[in-house]
Amino acid sequence: MKAAIVTVGDEILIGQIVDTNSGVIAKFLDKIGIGVCEMHSISDDKQHILKTLSSLQNNVDVVIITGGLGPTKDDITKKTLCEYFDDELIFDQKVLVHVTKLIEQYFKRPITKLNQDQALVPSKCEVLFNLVGTAPGMWLQNENTVFISLPGVPYEMKYLMENEVIPKLISKYERPFIIHKTILTYGVGESLLAERIETWEDNLPEIIKLAYLPSPGRVRLRLSARGTNESLLQNEIKTQVEKLQLLISDCIVGFEEDETIEVVLGKLLTDKRLTISTAESCTGGKIASKLTSVSGSSNYFKGSIVSYATETKVGVLGISQEVINEFSVVSKQVAEAMALQSQKMFKTDFAIATTGNAGPNIGDSNAEVGTVFIAIATSKGIFSEKFNFGQPREKVIDRTVNQALEIIYKEILKNY
Numbered sequence: 001m002k003a004a005i006v007t008v009g010d011e012i013l014i015g016q017i018v019d020t021n022s023g024v025i026a027k028f029l030d031k032i033g034i035g036v037c038e039m040h041s042i043s044d045d046k047q048h049i050l051k052t053l054s055s056l057q058n059n060v061d062v063v064i065i066t067g068g069l070g071p072t073k074d075d076i077t078k079k080t081l082c083e084y085f086d087d088e089l090i091f092d093q094k095v096l097v098h099v100t101k102l103i104e105q106y107f108k109r110p111i112t113k114l115n116q117d118q119a120l121v122p123s124k125c126e127v128l129f130n131l132v133g134t135a136p137g138m139w140l141q142n143e144n145t146v147f148i149s150l151p152g153v154p155y156e157m158k159y160l161m162e163n164e165v166i167p168k169l170i171s172k173y174e175r176p177f178i179i180h181k182t183i184l185t186y187g188v189g190e191s192l193l194a195e196r197i198e199t200w201e202d203n204l205p206e207i208i209k210l211a212y213l214p215s216p217g218r219v220r221l222r223l224s225a226r227g228t229n230e231s232l233l234q235n236e237i238k239t240q241v242e243k244l245q246l247l248i249s250d251c252i253v254g255f256e257e258d259e260t261i262e263v264v265l266g267k268l269l270t271d272k273r274l275t276i277s278t279a280e281s282c283t284g285g286k287i288a289s290k291l292t293s294v295s296g297s298s299n300y301f302k303g304s305i306v307s308y309a310t311e312t313k314v315g316v317l318g319i320s321q322e323v324i325n326e327f328s329v330v331s332k333q334v335a336e337a338m339a340l341q342s343q344k345m346f347k348t349d350f351a352i353a354t355t356g357n358a359g360p361n362i363g364d365s366n367a368e369v370g371t372v373f374i375a376i377a378t379s380k381g382i383f384s385e386k387f388n389f390g391q392p393r394e395k396v397i398d399r400t401v402n403q404a405l406e407i408i409y410k411e412i413l414k415n416y
Contacts, residue, residue: 004061009044012041012374019041028161029064033171046083057142071118085142098130098131128168131163133156135151135153177225180224182213183223183244187259188251207227216395224236268296269300274416277304277352278352278353279317279338279339279351281396282354282357282400285304286401287304304318305317330365336375340377342408351376352375355373368388369396374404
């Protein structure tokens with residue numbers, strides 16, 4: 001089966017907001033064997049919407065549309081769907097009761113006509129009831145294509161995909177199996193990794209495809225298998241992963257797309273009942289943000305000091321001004337002192353510290369732009385490493401975050 005995703009909204013096209021809905025929808029569909037072959041972002045314009053729907057009609061099995069279902073005049077998706085399907089809007093009583101209750105209980109005010117109009121739906125649609133918002137989803141069939149319209153609010157869209165759309169698609173259509181296995185690697189660049197696994201890659205069976213997904217400091221290897229025999233696909237993926245592990249076991253840190261380095265590290269800290277803290281300068285709290293993005297991270301992450309300015313390093317962390325004067329704020333000595341102070345303040349088993357010059361200008365140090373020191377305080381001692389991540393600024397920060405998490409992960413695996 002093939003699907004297309006259409007996001008409606010001028011705010012996406014002018015860069016005011018980032019379209020996250022398409023990625024979430026694609027993941028939902030992929031898990032049930034429906035491949036997305038097209039994504040479109042279009043303006044709040046009736047003719048543009050009509051042209052897009054017409055171009056997709058009978059060329060894909062499923063079209064999922066998000067956006068344009070709000071109560072204001074620029075939200076035109078429902079009216080445009082009526083024109084496309086030669087239909088009219090009618091009130092859905094169940095939706096009207098829900099909207100009225102939501103407005104009166106949550107906002108503590110009477111419902112307005114604009115709110116009431118949220119309950120208007122095309123008469124030919126099947127309503128997808130939205131328990132977490134006012135705009136219902138709509139399911140419309142035209143010849144060989146089903147059109148599904150969802151609100152653009154991300155949590156409302158996700159609720160409807162999970163509770164209405166996916167169960168309905170599963171019940172209505174026979175679908176192939178699509179199985180992915182993602183191997184997370186750190187510390188080896190894409191080209192070097194490709195050289196190490198070239199022979200293995202050349203001998204992959206036809207039903208399995210390999211994709212390289214590089215990002216700063218890491219490469220994800222995604223194996224994808226597609227077919228009608230789920231057991232065969234699972235066994236073949238398992239066999240190929242085992243072969244791959246023999247080749248690059250030194251740089252594999254985890255599996256599955258959702259198991260980012262912070263998830264893998266969190267599991268390791270939890271399993272070993274270890275705690276961690278951070279003291280960050282050039283990364284500005286991004287390491288702490290990564291660690292705390294994982295559910296349950298309060299069990300092992302105890303806190304962070306973002307000592308961005310030199311005076312904060314001295315006044316809050318207690319770094320000696322003499323040390324800073326002698327060695328520079330971007331130095332091995334300052335990075336290690338920051339890690340030790342964080343470990344002491346938060347009473348943790350480990351502490352990560354970063355100090356560097358991310359650019360574009362020279363700050364409180366004469367260190368070359370891109371220079372970063374990462375220090376790790378452990379129960380057995382302190383060590384640090386110096387890096388130069390070049391430019392631009394965003395690259396330096398992202399690579400520092402990933403490198404720091406990789407270093408601490410490998411340290412725990414090796415010595416604890």
